[in-house]
Amino acid sequence: MRISLTNYALPKSGAVVATVLKGGKLLPAAARLDKASKKALSRAIKGSRFSGDKGDWLEIIAPAGIDADRVLLAGVGGAADVSAVSLQNLGGNVVHKLATSGLKSATVVCDAIPGVKLEVTEMAAHIAYGANLGSYRFDKYRTTRKAKEKPSLSTVSIAVEGAGKARRAYAPLRAIADGVAFTRDLVSEPANVVFPESFAAECRKLANLGVKVEVLGEARMRRLGMGALLGVGQGSRRESQLVVMRWNGGRRSDKPVAFVGKGVTFDTGGISLKPGAGMEQMKWDMGGAGTVAGLMKAVAGRKAKANVIGIVGLVENMPDGNAQRPGDVVTSMSGQTIEVINTDAEGRLVLADALWYTQDRFKPQFMVDLATLTGAMIIALGHEHAGLFSNNDELAQRLSEAGQTVGEAVWRMPLGDAYDKLINCDVADMKNVGGRGAGSITAAQFLQRFVNDLPWAHLDIAGVAWADKGSPTVPRGGVGWGVRLLDRLVAEHYES
Secondary structure, X not given: OEEEEEEOOOOOOXXXXXXXXXXXXXXXXHHHHHHHOOOHHHHHHHOOOOOOOOOOEEEEEOOOOOOOXXXXXXXXEOHHHOOHHHHHHHHHXXXXXXOOOOOOEEEEEOOOOOOOOOOHHHHHHHHHHHHHHHOOOOOOOOOOOOHHHOOOOOEEEEEEOOHHHHHXXXXXXXXXXXXXXXXXXXXXXXOOOOOHHHHHHHHHHHHHHOOEEEEEOHHHHHHHOOHHHHHHHOOOOOOOEEEEEEXXXXXXXXXXXXXXXXXXXXXXXXXXXXXXXXXXXXXXXXHHHHHHHHHHHHHHHOOOOOEEEEEEEEEEEOOOOOOOOXXXXXXXXXXXXXXXXXXXXXXXXXXXXXXXXXXXXXXXXXXXXXXXXXXXXXXXXXXXXXXXEEOOHHHHHHHHHHHHHHOOOEEEXXXXXXXXXXXXXXXXXXXXXXXXXXXXXXXXXXXXXXXOOOOEXXXXXXXXXXXXXXXXXXXXXXXXXXXXXXXXXXXXXXOO
């Protein structure tokens, strides 16, 4: 879909979207339309339940006097209700409401709102950003569909005074949206298309944006002693990979920040086989790696002034005759040994070696890992928050604030010695599960044993990486969760 920012004007065709304040107060564009239609819009409002509250919509076939084919009035509430996220939702809703309407174009006329801190050009940029995020579709494998189901909307314009300044404000947001779309594509693809080698090949394409990409195969990982990661993939015919992505946009003297993703491109559970029902969803068990790849595309696309490391451990967990068995003991790159009690607790094994490698090689300021790690996280937090675990209060607070700003919420969970003792083991240094209780916490405790004293945070995104129900800026399916949050973290605190 083509998203553009244009000079302030009412359109001659398609749909026109104008904003209305709480109480039905028409902003200038809506007032002009109302005057041109001899108060037809005011009469329509009076005859409806539309009040201009945030999220209210009123759709009207354009009355005489208006050149456009359709009018949508968008309620924005009061000045206190208007934020970057609410404007993004407005843009996304325009796309959703008109995608299959039969109309080919829509114009959102953006008016300044008294009391809103954002400049009108920034407002327009966020509406465009939301329309971009909301226009994402993953339907490449649908070869037959009815004509009325196919999107007709191909262009969304945001008309604003100072369109050039709005375009400059939108440029970095568009780069972030490109990163989100990259993540959504990776997470949505089936496992016969995205597997460790093909995922790595997609990461290599980021070199076109200036990202330095290095791929470690099994032979090199074996020499490094990555027995935990390699054990997970040994039952698959697909070779495991570790992808290292580096964006050097900061000063040479700046220590990098590092993000590490779990990339289990398909998870059968291994010998500890999952139930068949719903197993097809395990194509998105690489959601953490997808987010890291999308983040690298975002920071490179907007030329972030920071040194950013992205590392993803890519494996396929299969129940082959050579697969890892419950009771096996593996030696991680750190030298610590692990008894594998359950082969379906595999993501933490992948991350153990990836985290150790990251801190050992790059000495970053901090590490954040992301993983669709535990079903217990969904039981605890549902699909509204990602679980946040951290050994550093400042990093945890910054992640929480970034999440609030972009609309990707996290909830901090506890860590502690009592939980850590649950993964102690008689056979090895630790075991990979801690029992039925506190499953998400003991998984995080396991990861903490591979970070030493480096500031670190773990985001368990099991409940937020995939959506069965969409929202204005998020489709059903792959969410691309975390790209916006982590980009905000970097931009707010770590750019030079």
